[in-house]
Amino acid sequence: MHELFKPNDLHWADIASNTEGIELLGYQRYGTVQGPRIGKERINGSILKDNDPFINKHAAVSRAKSAASAQQPLSFEHKFNLDRQMLAHEEDWPEEDTTVDIESIGEPQLKRLPPLLWLELTALFDRYSLPFQKRKSPKKKRKEEGSVFGVSLETLVRKDMILWEETWSCAPSVVRALAAALRQRTRDEGLLRVPGNKQKIEALCQLIERQWYSDRGTVEAALARASSHDLGAVFKRLLRALPTPPLTQELMRLFYHTYALSGTTQGRALNLLVLLLPAEQRATLRELLRLVREIVARQDTNKMTEHNVAMIIAPTLFPPSLLIKQSDSLETQLATAANSCHVTEALMRWCDQLWLVPASLLAAAGRKPPPHRRNHHT
Known part of the structure; x- marks a missing residue:
């Protein structure tokens, strides 16, 4: 499965370059990877409303991508580079007054946060018509036989x-x-x-x-x-030996589907999802992202760019065995691999903000619930 994340340097014109003994009877294009298609109402498989600003923002990019893709081979790199044009860099975080790290919040507020986070996340996914596949954690846990590897x-x-x-x-x-x-x-x-x-x-x-x-x-x-x-x-x-993926069975596909978003909209969705992670998964993800950020900061000497690092750790965060079916076409598999890398890069890019609780949700979690009214029957 990890072969999907390797570049493909083979061009369609290189196939059967030795024509001895070959008679050309006809031809047709096969397997060109198209970038996310924005037509009247669809982007990356999600239905959007006609007046949605997301369509207007990216329509020009999509037309340029479609024209470019017509002459390109089927490869992971081509798919990844087409989609990358949609990324908006150097944007400001939506809420400037969001400065409180989730690790510094008291237990009472922490317990009131999850329902608010789920409500905000559901509204965001609904706005862009993204698939909201919230998986339940498996009831039967795998037996942990090791001491370190394979242990939760x-x-x-x-x-x-x-x-x-x-x-x-x-x-x-x-x-x-x-x-x-x-x-x-x-x-x-x-x-x-x-x-x-x-x-x-x-x-x-x-x-x-x-x-x-x-x-x-x-x-x-x-x-x-x-x-x-x-x-x-x-x-x-x-x-990779963890019994469940670092982003959890419940949330991993929601993380994955944020590939259809861009800029601060994607950053906000990832922020909400990270805050919903269990404490152990969130702390481990933080440790991982801090490390890879330091590696990328030294790319002039170690030759490890953000893209290179994302290709390597994406299969860890998004195990291909859980996202890709054996029956999926090669084009679908390549698209899934490229999308996973996009989300991984976004996690790296927004690393400093992912752990901050939105100020509006923090204020709502700090309010005491109204006293419960009981019906007294006489």
């Missing part, structure tokens, strides 16, 4: 609290340790992209699995000695 974030955090009384972070200690080790190596070229040494990666994974909760110091010393590429491979394996 909630279990890892619970172990940290029991063994070391680490209550100040909801991101597992092993995730924080790997991220910290990688931060020391952000100048290394190809970080997260170069695969590393297979034997050393396997040995490091086994060491973490066996000794993280019994001899943490020894493991941390091994992390300090390991190469950046081996560490990157271990970090990706740990996140």
